[in-house]
Amino acid sequence: MGYQTTPEKINAIFSDLSKDFIIYAPKRFxxxxxFTDIDTIRYGEIADLSEIEFAEKSDYSFKEVLLPISETLFYFTENEIKESDVPKKGAIVFLRSCDLHGLKRMDTIYLENGAVDSYYKRLRDQTKFILIGCENSFDNCFCVSMGTQKSDDYDAYIKVDGETVLVDSHWDLLDTALAGAPPSSVIPDSVTANDTVVTIPETVPQTLFDAPFWEDYGNRCIACGRCNFVCPTCTCFTMQDIFYTDNGKAGERRRVWASCHVDGYTDMAGGHAFRNDKGQRMRFKVMHKINDYKRRFGTHMCIGCGRCDDVCPEYISFANCINKLSDLVNDAAKEEI
Incomplete structure (x- = not known):
């Protein structure tokens, strides 16, 4: 249902919901x-509608709400194992349409890719998602090319227009809280075009896996992993066992973010490692985002948020890489003819 209300009413609802939920949204730090004169827009807890950054794209995605950077899975001693407690509160997350599509990619990886990940599921089941519309495209976004500029799979949509707040609710708890508010027709804002446009090849021939094209990225990439850490669909992790100093036989096992671009990601027992070359790592990421994942699950993994382009210190553009690869695929097809 659609409602028209006020910021004061929404803040009162936030106050009530905060008894059972932690509310996360992109906010300005x-x-x-x-540098000290540069702000960061990232996810944090909010209590007031005015804290939410609606006008600019967040530098980081929402994913750490469901996939914490460092998450304790269980505690152990020499005699027993105790699983970490389920969070006492659920979560409410404000996010844009592209990130909602990113959520579907995370669900596929953790809930539909073999055995269900119970640690992800217990957070996912307690989380509600509120859509933020996009009136304008942001720098480096190519969501239209990826088909992620719209989504109707949300628990609510909220738009602030001066002293008016428009709400489209798919959540009975919110419907109850807004009972009596004037009804209104509410359609989420979405863009129809981006300045950045990408063309994704249907398939990439095996011959291009070792093309000199990738060497350019091997020379430029510094393996910092920033592109992976800001990406809402990069979900790789490693495990760390932390032993307590007062008892070397007790500790905890943590799941920690990992990155296919960072040294050590492919290390194996015996000192073996794959993809030591940074160009090979770039190839692995690109092919996973726009080729391998789709062949298995039917949709591209990349959602076109452009954060990887925003954050790269070497100005490597993922969008340009896709277009260059598409050109190589077309050239290879012409040669076959």
């Missing part, structure tokens, strides 16, 4: 960027 002043002076928290690379």
């Amino acid at each position: 002043v002076g928290d960027g690379t």
Whole structure:
């Protein structure tokens, strides 16, 4: 249902919901960027509608709400294992349409890719998602090319227009809280075009896996992993056992974010490692995002948010890489003819 209400009413609802939920949204952290005069927009807890950054794209995605950077899975001693407690509160997350599509990719990896990941599921089951519309495209976004500029799979949509708040609710709890508010027709804002446009090849021939094209990225990439850490669909992790100093036989096992671009990701027992070359790592990521994942699950893994382009210190553009690869695929097809 659609409603028209006020910021004061929404803040009162937030206050009530905060008894059972932690509310996360993109918010501005002043002076928290690379330099003291640069702000960062990232996810944090909010209590007031005015704290939410609606006008700009967040530098980081929402994914750490469901996939914490470091998450304790269980505690152990020499005699027993105790699984970590389920969070007492659920979560409410404000996010844009592309990120909602990213959520579907995360669900596929953790809930439909073999055995269900119970640690992800217990957070996912307690989380509600509120859509933020996009009135304008942001720098480096190519969501239209990826078909992720719209989504109707949300628990609510909220738009602030001065002293008016428009709400489209798919959540009975919110419907109850807004009972009596004037009804309104609410259609989420979405863009129809981006400045950045990508063309994704239907298939990539095996001959291009070792093309000199990838060597350019081997020379430029510094393996910092920033592109992976800001990406809402990069979900790789490693495990760490932490032993307590006062008892070397007790500790905890943690799941920690990992990155296919960072040294050590492919290390194996015996000192073996795959993809030591940074160009090979770039190839692995690109092919996973726009080829391998789709062949298995039917949709591209990349959602076109453009955060990887925003954050790269070497100005490597993932969008340009896709287009260059598409050109190579077309050239290879012409040669076959």
